Amino acid sequence: MERYRVRGSKSHIPKKLLFPLSYGPSSSSLLHILDGHLQGQYERMKKVAYELVVVHIDLYVTEEDREFSARKLEQFKAQYPRHRFISHGLEESLKLKEIDWNALGISRFSHIGCPNGKLQHYLASIKSPTDRADIVIILLTRLLVRIGINNSCSCILFGDSTTKLAEKTLTETAKGRGIALPWQICDEASAYGIGFNYPMRDLLKKEIVKYVSITPCLESLIIHEQVASISANPKSVTINDLMLQYFQSSEEDYPGIVANVVRTASKLSVASDNTKNCCGICGIPCCLNEYTSQYSHQPLETTKLAERPGLEPSFCHGCVKLISR
């Protein structure tokens, strides 16, 4: 956050930053800290270097969940009145033109049914829980980018901790998206033309949880996540769940290893070739690895891909599994 100090800032217009709020410990803590940060800036200098646009994305279906989420947002707004709070549903991602909806098997131009029902129907049709979690995260990220651009934000601040970034590193590695790690872990430039920043990247999740427990106004606001545990039914577990559980146990005994994973991923540089080809689903530049890609692919899916004459193969390795079969 050094670039957002008031002193030395030659610009008089504060920058707008999009702030996704999930009501979890990490994003709520970051909001609390930044609110105090801005308060201090204003009290000293009578001006601020940046403004926050706080956005919450609803992922849930039922009306009760939506009402609960709306009440929660009102609580946050009452606690931190300085900022602008907005709310969106994940189904609004269906309006995004950049996503190759035909490959996903969604006809977004039909007017039958409401967008929410259409999205839920699509998600219910995905057989693999890992694929379902995967597409939700992709749509969420791309929707945030669109909201940020629409609100003239120069950057998106994520509340991801070291533990979260380490989970993401291994999760994307296990999904075949190693090529995308620099775009997803490092600060500043992203694949979408808007900056991604992770101010909490040096903090472990357990440290954040401790911070919340000693901050009374935060304790009553946030939604505590359940401690991850692998369920007895393997069919309902996702790769994300497995990595979450793995790193939650790792950071207790081996916190240095968790930090080491993030430092390692931060050393990678983006692929310089073929940045023109972007994946039609996740939007990250992907270059075809001619040496191994045909063999890393599943033979069955490769055959089916070859059977589509009009389809250009512009999907990254991880998103090929999401294509409708």
Add this chain to the structure above:
Amino acid sequence: MAPANCEKCKLTRALVIRSKNFQKLCKRCFIFVFEEEIHNTITTAELFSPGERIAIGASGGKDSTVVASVLKTLNERYHYGLDLILLSIDEGIKGYRDDSLETVKRNAIQYEMPLKIVGYDELYGWTMDQVVEAVGKKGNCTYCGVFRRQALDRGAKMLGITHVVTGHNADDLAETIIMNLLRGDLPRLARSTNIITGDKLSEVRRSKPLKYAYEKEIVLYAHHKKLDYFSTECIYSPEAFRGSARSLIKNLERIRPSAILDIIRSGEDIANLISEELSNNSNCQSQKKTQASDHSYEEDIGGCGGFNKGASGGEMILLEKKLQENEKAVSNGTELFSSLAITISQNNITEKSKVALSSTKKAPRKHFRQTLGTCVKCGYMSSQETCKACNLLEGLNKNRPKIEVQIDIEDQLSPTVRKINSSVLAPG
């Protein structure tokens, strides 16, 4: 549900469901498809050239048995023109290695391949039984791993062979990639994803034809072809030492079987994202091959039945301590800057400290690059002055109390002198 027919030939009933892609195949088609995939791997990577002599690292276990069987089949079917030889290392573990070597001897007869057995006692003067007596069970896997890697190369050199094939499979490789990510070792991760290490200038190259083959399918292939292999695990490395990366891989495979190949794909992509400063790729003729300067982790796995002894909980503890020490060193360095800044006049302390700290952050970190050299004692390749095996050997020899006459065992002694020394050591 009615029994499904084979997806490939449509004639026979399907007996095998491939975990890679859930393809349903009959026995014969599964064997054929398995072999064809390995053939594709070999031809795409251009692992072999006609007339080449190949040593197959044979332990008697399922991986090396399958790689020997598949290579023999493909060598005949597609006329690679290879001269295949079995190369075994005898660690000197009674009750384990002598039984597995009997399996390799039977394999040599079944596959009509010559067999060369090289023993630790022949190369180093120590058997693993003796090493365990000297150092105990706790750390003996380190000795065995270091000795075996070198022994395989030296055995190949004895035969005049420059290409060694190992039975590392996709599960082993995925585990290596995850472990190197956890350790933060990007150069080693880059090397381990290459299907062949070393180039034509190296003394001995190593390749992994089973790189994309799943462990489960290797077992199925061995079962359906009724291959003769030895399945007991090393008696000095009990199952309790299974590493956390291994269990993570198995959990991932249960959730999504293709995750193993996906991790390998990610590892290959990550290798391309590593800057040249961090890796040795700038020295290579092509990106497919990497100069082999240090095999210490990527070859640890799969040597004794696929258990990863190097990644046990003990290693996680050691890695954690090492990282904490690194953190202390970094913070101490910062404190030095701070204490230096205090000597500056009071008015300038704040700004200059910030400048110093920011310049510290911005200064490019120097990365230590390993360069390949040779050990001054035995001539084996090493990035240090003496190789790991000679260092371990020196430690062992110093602690040997039974020697009455001080004889310095040299690796390069001629066979005649070695025999004399052996007879002198025999009473001890």
